[in-house]
Amino acid sequence: MHFGPHLLLAALEGLVTSAVLALTALGLSLVFGVMRVVNVAHGEFFMLGAVLAWAISTAISGHPALGFLAALVIAPLIVGAIALIAERLVLRRLNYNPEATIVATIGMLYIIQQLALTFYGPEARPVEPPFSYRILLPWFGYSGYKLSVIAASALLLITTWLVLTRTKIGLIMRATQYDSETAQAFGIPVDRVYGGVFALGAMLAAIAAVLIVPISQAHYLMGQDPLLLSFIVVIIGGLGSLRGTVVAAVLIGLSDGIISMFFSPTLAKIIATLLVAMVLVFRPQGLFGTASR
Amino acid sequence: MTPLLTTKGLSRSFGGLRAVDSVDFTLMPGEIRAVIGPNGAGKTTFVSLVSGRIRPTSGTIIFDGADITDLPAYARVRQGIAYTFQITSIYANLTVYANVALPVQLTLRHGHSKSAIQAAVMAALEHTGLADRAHMPAGQLSYGHQRLLEVAMGLALKPRLLILDEPTQGLADSEIDNFVELVRDIATNATVLLIEHNMPVVMQLADRITIFNAGKILAEGTPEAIRDNAAVQDAYLGTAP
């Protein structure tokens, strides 16, 4: 294959990564933006989504699309419920103290991960894609499912954006994000908003995982890379900024796909992590964000 | 006599707002100077610039003949500029003694023996009338005593210039009388720069008064001159004393 088609393939793969990453990072960003909580267990909600997708799709016989669609609906709901319980039982009791919640979500990370290991096992298991149509390009064939992942993610991002900017729920969330005490004084149930946002953040990660699991596989340690990448995206994009998050996700996804074609993945991770740490040290508002409040 | 503190063209902007706008200010050694003015006039920003808590946008600050504009706050403290916070800022979880021991262990020039520290700490506590509460956690003191502790910490630094930012705010009348005595006493050894809203306190204490308005110095003079200044009365004092 020549360089051009090679690059196109890399770019397509990068876009798939971007699409999933944007959804996952958006969840992390919402939780941090509204609640000021850094959720270290976010990657585990992602993993849980994938593992549940496997469990649900294997439980349902018949056409693979049936099982997949069921997983796409049920898995995020279960993950959202688990997140809500964790929020009520732990984060709320800590009064959302930033440092204590980080330590607590580290605890959640281990608990979820190790329970997955205990009940699901150490194997990587595949989920059959709902359809296996291949689009034939002049140079290579490309999975139609992967393209549909990009489309589905774009659709979800637009929906989220509309909800945040055009609806009353979005207004309430933004008011809480801007000043939770004033919001409380104006009768906004800040407590319930926090619970809802934490569940929503986890559900976005779970949806992303269900979408990706027919391409990669479900494994109990699969949450680690999305967590790191989401952190990178949220920090580069500016904490709590939706537009910045999407732009950064596309940037990171594309460069990750293209760079890993030419460099070793470890080296790519080293450079990316170091760069992001430097961004946090020297430009904490992110590359696309404006000065913090 | 050379001034203890001089600022030339001192300015600080926040966004588009010029909180302090080219202020030329001179303070002579041994003075008690009150800085008054309406809320938002830039008084606290001005003393924060002098103490080094915030950096100026432009202008210079000269302390005892040396340019200190680029010195970080902690180094200015070591030069003899002490700042007491408007919003009480003490170590609530430490004892009153430990609160004062921190500034003492910095300024003791001769030996750091336990007895030397203890003597200096107790002296500062006696001075402010807190000696019998030395081993209480500072957070359990009454509000008025916390204000006194704040001053005791400033005193323990043995400053040449002590900046007091609204020290009588929230104090009862009886406490205010003691406070006035305390500041007079401090002024025998140090220069005092005082931000204060309580006009009787200002009139009793100040050798000179500087009035800030909208980031600039509106007027400056003795308490009598200020009281008689019609422009000042219109702009700020209204019908008060």
Next chain:
Amino acid sequence: MSEASPAKAYALHLGVIALLLALSFVLPGYYHGLLARIMVLAVFAMGYNMLFGYAGLLSLGHAMFFGAGLYGAGLAIIQLGWSVPAAFAAGLGCGVVVSLIIGLLALRTTGVAFMIVTMMFAQVFYLLILYFATWTGGDQGQVVPQPARVLEFGATSLDLTNPTVRYMSALALFTIVLLITLAIVRSRYGRVLVAIRENEERTKMLGYDTFSNKLMAVVVSGAICAASGAAYALLFGYVGSSFASVQYSILPLLWVLLGGAATTLGPLLGTLFMYYVIDVTSGYTSAYLLIVGIALILLVLFFPKGILGTIRQRWLGWLP
């Protein structure tokens, strides 16, 4: 806090050291080895406590300081053939250099950003070990050969692989670091660190250069953790990347939280207790990180002062 009774405090610390010494002669083989390991890891926790407990800086990247000592010492022997004391010094030196660089960068941030930045630098350190697998042995790790782990004093030699020598070396390191910690905590500098933890802005306005003091704390903490890592490589003869992974940044936090942050003996107690819990539960589950996770959440929710912190608050105010 502890000005009143230094004698009691010193007596307690010497008592603990004497107890550990006595245990060397009564413990059966398995526990004897385990306790030696725990003492070395407790030194790691004491280093962490220096920064987290006293200076109030919550780092999520201390595995890199432990790792710097571990690899600094281990590779000095494996790749360069250095002697035991030189290798230990190399590990310590690596820890000082790494912590100085990380401190200069990470201390520009505060709070949550400090936690994330330290975690990311530690991740870079971990990935570098994997990337340079030809030298470091990657995730397989490397064994430090037994003949190299012998300490020569002229004619006499101490074989660090001998269980008694190993135990005594671990105890010696533990004792030195414990006494250093105690001295720092009771010093002028220790009080300044606590002041920075309690109210940094105030401390600045009392004339203290808080940045330099915090940097010093990072370096002291990093050096202690590196000493622990170097000792681990020399006494237990294995260097592996897992010791630099995120998990080894979380463990010292857990040990310190459990034993009691800002107490001199808390790190030992926390490490000891956590190993005991894992030992007891290992019969039921192999997923011991589950215990770590549950312990972390229970501690921050119900027991944020830890064992000794609570004891100090309720009964023994003089505990350092």
